Amino acid sequence: MSRRDRIKDLYSIPSAGEKAALEPAPPAPERSHIKLPVTEVSPDTITKPTAPNLRQDRVPAGPVRSMGFALGQIEEETKALQKALASGLTIVELDPSLIDGSIIRDRLGSLENLEIGSLMQSIEEKGQEVPILVRPHPSRSGYYQIAYGHRRLKAVAALGRKVKAFVRDLSDEDLIVAQGVENSERQDLSYIERALFAARIEARGFDRSVIMQALSTDKTELSKLISVAKGVPELIIEAIGPAPKAGRDRWIKLSKCIEDKTAAKRVEKAIAEDGFASINSDERFIRVLNAASGLPPKSEKVxxxxxxxxxxxxxxxxxxxxxxxxxxxxxxxxxxxxxxxxxxxxxxxxxxxxxx
Structure with missing residues (x-):
């Protein structure tokens, strides 16, 4: 399935009788700010649509991920929104305080620590252009659970506004796939965040076929992701953070190094040093890798x-x-x-x- 098809599938809903074809969506505007119709609703009055079929044929993705996606992403988001509206999918406005996080955390650090400064400025100037996706909360009446859009949710909440959202009746599996596909399309997560996300999904008892679809990857790459996540203690990963510049090879090297107990102790010592938490995540990774490899710490440029x-x-x-x-x-x-x-x-x- 192509990237475009996966995005379209997330927003699609069945038509009446599921026989009549949907009218084609109007052409996407040129990066203009789409004025989307919104409806303020009470949680108890939402009509739950039929859950979408998110489990389609998977498209394997190699370890090397393409770059320069921003313009294409804008175009795809615009088309997806137009198709969603043409399909009758309604955007509603919700109180951010009624929305809980996903069942599986996909980012390192807490939601409170997400960097949203530039996003807040964009939303303040242009409005929230892309809705988040939520489902009615499975255990808290009147609440919702987010599938994707955590940064948008936090930014809108910080501005004191209601958040625009699509409300879908999603199973746990559908929610995870939607969450993973959105992150893959945006290339939002670092390598180790993808690895942890995969390991956490598996730990919740989901089949690897679900994880492959959520991460848009194949069996071989998924095995490597989970192996790295299990090979490096989560305490060390949390201390390092997302380290966006550290790819698969260096994380695999770290996981092999700390199999040695002496190396693991050196890493623990490096993490406990004063000032470790104050440097950026990529530099923390380098310090940990150097400690695990037995290399002396590099003198800092001041x-x-x-x-x-x-x-x-x-x-x-x-x-x-x-x-x-x-x-x-x-x-x-x-x-x-x-x-x-x-x-x-x-x-x-x-x-x-x-x-x-």
Missing amino acids: QRKTWRSEWGPATATVTRSSRGVEILFDTKADPGFADFVAQQLDELYSAFRTKL
Whole structure:
């Protein structure tokens, strides 16, 4: 099944009698902001549509994933939305507080830690262009459970708005497949997040054929994913984070290294070091891999620059490192300047945002 077919299948619903063909969707607009009809509903009044047939023929995906998908993704999302509307699928507005997470976590870190700054800005300026997918909660009356769109949900909630959503009556299996296919289409997850997602689905008792469809992969690659997830303790994976630049080969290397107990102890020591959590995820992975391999830690590159005022004694040292940027004021030279800058942070940030 092609990428386009999988996206179309997620949004499709049966027509009356399932005999009449759907009218073709109107042509997709040129990256314009689609004004989608929405209906505010109460959870108890939603008519549950028949669950879609998500289990179609699978398309194997190799370990090397294609890049440069953004423009194609925009076009596919637009077409999918138009087809959904043409099929009679209604977009509703829901209170974000009534929506729980998926039955299986697919990202490292908590939902609260998802980076949504740029997404919030986009939604604030253009509105929520792509609905999330939810199902009526199987155990909490009046609540919903999300299949995909966690970042959109968090961003909309942070803006104090209601979230646009498609509501489908999905089985656990359908929900997982929809969640996985969406992530695959967006290429949202890092290698280790895909590996953990696969292992967690299997741990819940789902057949590997379901996992292959959810991750758009084949038996060989799925075996490698699950092997890596089981080969590296989840505590270590959580400490490292998604590490988007670390691909399959380096994760396999790490899993083989820590089979040795001495290497595993070196890794535990590296994770416990001060400052480990403050560096970015890819650098944490490198530190862990070096520790597991017995390599000495690389000296960190630090850049320092001194600023001196042209109008007074104030000075400051700006230090840049992998941990971030630190500005150290000389309080002896001008005791009140540091406090003044600290009090102006809101104004400084506002001025910065206006220039973007």
